[in-house]
Amino acid sequence: MNFRQIEAFRAVIITGTVSAGAELMGITQPAVSRLIAELETSTGFALFDRVKGRLVPTPEGQIFYRDVEASFRGLDRLRSSAARIRDFGSGHIRVASLAAAGSTIVPRAVRKFRETHPSAIVTLSIMTSAAVRNHVVDGEFDLGLAADEVDLSGVGHQVFGSFPALCAMPAGHPLAVKSVIGPQDFDGVDYVALSPEDRARLQFDRLCAEAGVRPNLVIETPFAITACALALEGVGVGIVNPLAIDGFAERGLIFRPFEPAVYFKSYLLFRPDMQKASLVRAFVAALLDVRNTRHSASSTGADRPPLTDETSPAIAGQS
Template sequence: MNFRQIEAFRAVILSGTVSRAAELMGVTQPNVSRLVGELEDAIGFALFDRVKGRLIPTPEAQAFFRDVDASFRGLDLLRSSAARIRDFGSGQLRVASLAAAGSTIVPRAITKFRQSYPTAIVTLSIMSSAAVRNHVVDGEFDIGLAADEVDLSGIDHQVFGSFPALCAIPPGHRLAAKKVIRPEDLHDVDYVALSPEDRARVQFEALCSAVQSKPNLVIETSFGITACALAIAGVGVAIVNPLAIDGFAERGLVLRPLEPAVYFKSYLLFRPDMQKARLVRAFVSALMEIRNTRPSVVQNT
């Protein structure tokens, strides 16, 4: 039993005649009859009764056809899948992101991306930068967005952006009256710090040390969004990634630039074992467009 024999059998069932089946398959009528006969020999039972030159499906043929037709529907699905991969890539995009961007810029990029690829399925997971790097390297995600403290060896990457840090100040705090915050302003001020390995934190604390300013560390958190939430709750002043501030200024959080500037640098990470698929390239383009058009920071007065 082979595929061509099955195809001939299905064509006869669907068309009702050998001549029409031959037209559908692009072969002669004797070829169709031969293929059907070979199939009957292979499976061991008759598929058609020959009545006055016509082929009438036997009950066994009708039962067999149900499975044959299901198999062909499966082939149609495979053809559709192949077409989607050819036209759009894999049809599924798996994205891992650091928290600062994962609830702000990445969702907007997904909205932009889906305008061009509405049928693509996107999986978005928020995790630490180290976890983003490891999951991308392991092939579990197609693209990652991570901070610059991650190990970039052995992974395809490109710079996503370098963003000047902001000082997040609780409403009513005495520093809210300042237009610019300097390291010396934070001496003995309650301070919400990011994780010790965060390079922006390292830059900021080095600037403080240079002018003998000693902020009062009260809490550490790995996520910029959490730092903003702690600041607006009055826990302390935080140094935050501007990608993480969406909605906080409208709720009353005071945001001020730092001088000298401290930068949050981030990278796009890609699986090292494969060339970038079309969906990945399209999503990177959407991310870059959103990055370039994001609104300027709102600064409360």
């Protein structure tokens, strides 16, 4: 088995025909057929069935292709890594973040990180917490910031913080006259909810059930920043992560504390082999510094609550 044979197999899969695969590789059609025949001999099983003159992947061929494609993705990463090293040098960190922090606290951490590492390249991707966890586990990102509903098995992790929820509502909403919002205030109120698996959403639902109230759920979204946008448009009242609220008060959205407290807990996730890497440690330090200085008073008419409880996580790789 050699790379050229694997390349021919992949070319036929992604183009659908031997002739198109040959054109993609820049070789003749008989050469592609020969390479695939050699690969089938090497693997010991048929990769394609010949159906009415066409090659259709066998079940074994489909399974084999999944591993082939994973290998090519790895090769693409190697090409990208080589290009970055050639163009920018070796300093590079890949960060994935949940959406609530991806437009606020993480960009500030990037700015702070670059003050001490001006030559380092940062790749930042915003995705769901589940995707953050999976990409870190797969080694595609060095550091992740995710909500606490993710599976923490197989990944290095530490608590980033617990953030008390705020109640978001449009200007002029009847609840805006209250200084603190409780579950009893939601009875019959149009409600913008987070995803059912969100831990803060589950806490809120439990408090409403215990109080015997029933909010009027009108829409669900996985992203707190979207919940803020929906509340701003008057769709309903939301329970939101304070990491996601920046800029919305200036646009007219009203925020009030919610009691009993509902917490948005988040974790830093690491590839096990990257937790003590110097760039990762430096970026985590920047994140924690931004987190710790973000409790200044907001312009909502009420003080912004502290963004951490008694938890004080250590910088990655330190006790």
